[in-house]
Amino acid sequence: MDKTKRTVIVSDGLWRKSLSAIRSLGKANFKVIVLGDSFFTTGFWSRYTSAFKIIPSVKTNSTKFNNLLVNLLKSLPFPSRPIFFPMEDDTLNWLSINREFYSKYMDFAIPPHKSLLVAQDKFKTMRLASSLKIPTPKTFSFRGVKTFKSKLEEITSSGQLKKYIIKPKSGTGSAGIVYLNSQLNINWDEHWNSYGSLLIQEKIPTDGRAVGVSFLIANGKRVIASFVHERIKQYPNSGGPSTQRISIKHKELVARSEKLLTALNWHGVAMVEWKQDLNNGEFKLMEINPRFWGSLELAVRSGVNFPLLYAKCSIGESINEVQNYSYGTKCRWLIPGDILRYLTSKKEDREKLKDFLSGLPKDSEEWDMKDIRGTISSIICPAFLAMNYKYWKYLFRK
Numbered sequence: 001m002d003k004t005k006r007t008v009i010v011s012d013g014l015w016r017k018s019l020s021a022i023r024s025l026g027k028a029n030f031k032v033i034v035l036g037d038s039f040f041t042t043g044f045w046s047r048y049t050s051a052f053k054i055i056p057s058v059k060t061n062s063t064k065f066n067n068l069l070v071n072l073l074k075s076l077p078f079p080s081r082p083i084f085f086p087m088e089d090d091t092l093n094w095l096s097i098n099r100e101f102y103s104k105y106m107d108f109a110i111p112p113h114k115s116l117l118v119a120q121d122k123f124k125t126m127r128l129a130s131s132l133k134i135p136t137p138k139t140f141s142f143r144g145v146k147t148f149k150s151k152l153e154e155i156t157s158s159g160q161l162k163k164y165i166i167k168p169k170s171g172t173g174s175a176g177i178v179y180l181n182s183q184l185n186i187n188w189d190e191h192w193n194s195y196g197s198l199l200i201q202e203k204i205p206t207d208g209r210a211v212g213v214s215f216l217i218a219n220g221k222r223v224i225a226s227f228v229h230e231r232i233k234q235y236p237n238s239g240g241p242s243t244q245r246i247s248i249k250h251k252e253l254v255a256r257s258e259k260l261l262t263a264l265n266w267h268g269v270a271m272v273e274w275k276q277d278l279n280n281g282e283f284k285l286m287e288i289n290p291r292f293w294g295s296l297e298l299a300v301r302s303g304v305n306f307p308l309l310y311a312k313c314s315i316g317e318s319i320n321e322v323q324n325y326s327y328g329t330k331c332r333w334l335i336p337g338d339i340l341r342y343l344t345s346k347k348e349d350r351e352k353l354k355d356f357l358s359g360l361p362k363d364s365e366e367w368d369m370k371d372i373r374g375t376i377s378s379i380i381c382p383a384f385l386a387m388n389y390k391y392w393k394y395l396f397r398k
Contacts, residue, residue, distance in 0.1 A: 007031045007080050008311060009072075009106070012087040014385075016333060019086055019378060020297040022046050023371055025305040026062060033082070034073070040381040045375035059090040066098075068321055073105050083314045084108040084309070085292070089120070089172065092291050096227030106267075107314040109218075117266040119288040120170050122373060123199055126228065126285065132263060134304065135284045137202035138278075145192040151200060152188070155180075162203070169197040172289065174240040179203070179216045204284060206239065208276035211250060211283065213257040216309050217271070220265035221223065223315060225322035226254050232330075236340035241294050243338035247302040247329040253283060260288070263363075269310055269381055279293055297365035298331035334364040 006236055007026050010018055015035035019042055026032050027047020034043040034052045037060065044052040053067045076082065084106045086092040095102060096113045111119070120122045123141040130136055142148040155161055166178040176195035178186065180203075190197055210231045214223040228250045231242035257272035271293040273286040292306070299306055303325040312319050331336050350356075361367040368377040 003062055005029055005031050006311075007033060007076060007082040008085060008087045009033045009042065009082050010033065010087060011091045012057070012259055013041045013049075014038070014380065014381070015087060015294070015298040016042070017292050017294050018043045018048060018085075018087045019374055020300055020365065021087070021292065021307040022048050023368060023374065024305055025311065026050075027298055027370075028305075028308050028311075031309070035069075038385070040384045042374070042377045042381040044080045044379035045381075047371050050372070055143055057088075058094040060092060066156075066275055083311050084145065086110065089291060092116070093120075093267060099286045100336065104125070109216075109310055109314045110268045111264065111266050111270075114218070114291055115123055115266060119262060119270065119290040121168065122169055122201075122287055125288055128263060129260055129285045134260060135282050137204055137284050137286075139202070140200040142197065142199075145189055145198075148192065148198055149188055155166070155200070164200050165193075165203045167199050167201060168195040169199050171195060174238070177239060177240060187219065204275045204286075205278045208278045209252055209283075210242075210276075211248070211274045212245075212289075212293065213250070213253050213272045213274070214269070214293060214294065214304075214306070215257065215261060215266070216269050216306055216313060217258075217261055217266045218319075219260055219267055223258060223320050223321065225304050225306065227256070227299045227302065227306075227325060228254060229298055233341055235337050235344070237341060239258055241333070241337065243297055243333045243341045245295050245331060247298060247325060247327055249327055256283075256285075261283070269306060294333070295365075298329065299325075302326045302329040327381075330359065330363050331365050332359075332363045334360070335366055336382060 001352060008030045010021055010032060012018055014034040022032050022034060022043050023046060031050045032048055034049050035055050036044060036052065037055065037057050039054065041048060053072055056064050058065050086095045090111060095108060096110055096116050103274050118128060123139060126136045126139045140151055155164060161180045164180055166180065168176040212229050214227045218224055229245045230248045231245045233242065233244040234240050235243045253274055261270055269292055271289040273289065274283045275286050276283050296306060304322050309319060342350060366375055367377055
């Protein structure tokens with residue numbers, strides 16, 4: 001990296017992964033500009049944030065987002081050419097569609113658009129994986145809600161209902177997922193309209209291990225870094241983003257994940273999610289998360305600084321591959337994730353309070369003794385935003 005201080009722009013500064021990126025880049029002597037749609041954007045208040053810009057999200061108002069970003073780029077001193085970090089799906093999609101224009105003014109590392117569309121479509125992902133002999137859950141896709149309901153009736157009449165779950169064809173986290181049982185009273189037309197096309201997928205037992213394999217890949221073939229973590233706890237308990245996780249080693253899943261991403265000619269970051277089927281012990285593919293992931297801070301603390309590596313990759317700088325990291329490192333999404341997980345767990349499933357408090361505040365991803373402002377903002381900002389219902393649907397994103 002050049003000795004001169006280089007500018008990076010981090011979008012969607014509300015999220016915990018964004019705060020992790022801000023801290024990593026600020027410590028590496030970047031000038032960090034953070035974008036967010038509210039004064040209560042967590043990343044605005046980190047000590048490593050050089051400047052911030054209140055700007056609507058792409059999803060809310062893409063035209064205004066576009067105009068304000070162009071104005072921001074024009075205001076940067078010449079010959080500044082920032083590196084852009086698209087932290088959320090909507091921002092990534094917008095950048096992918098407009099890559100030709102924005103590549104003239106800033107640097108970034110994102111996959112080919114066709115590859116991105118496959119990764120964001122769970123059925124297309126499963127179909128590709130099957131062609132590569134990668135184990136997947138049985139998955140049914142439908143052209144419309146009528147054929148979806150017909151298949152659901154068929155499964156119900158055969159007594160197989162509890163063996164399947166419903167999930168959106170595109171989406172992240174637990175939003176829109178339905179665990180099937182005989183007491184369901186759901187308007188499937190409304191559910192389809194709310195979450196888009198739905199899949200019926202074989203249910204993998206919840207007790208199986210859940211593992212994420214994260215990558216930074218350059219030009220579809222060179223693995224710059226890989227990292228593996230296993231979730232320990234999650235919220236909601238029925239299935240959602242991890243609230244506690246640990247770094248592990250798993251060569252087989254790294255190899256499978258690399259095979260899948262290189263088949264997509266991947267460029268940039270991604271996390272491939274796996275779930276162990278206790279019926280046969282086999283790990284099956286769940287989805288590809290084609291952007292920076294919620295548990296990013298664990299990778300950074302374990303020795304894989306994905307934000308810094310992404311910045312170097314974006315400008316084509318020579319990078320030494322990161323092949324080793326510390327195993328057994330733990331990290332927690334404490335506020336509000338692990339607190340809500342603890343409070344909503346059944347009493348018999350809840351650990352003792354002293355065990356819940358063990359390792360705090362050090363293990364909390366919000367905590368950084370060099371960034372107390374960021375730590376405080378990660379408590380205060382979500383508390384204020386909790387008063388606005390529209391933000392609750394984003395709470396359970398991976």
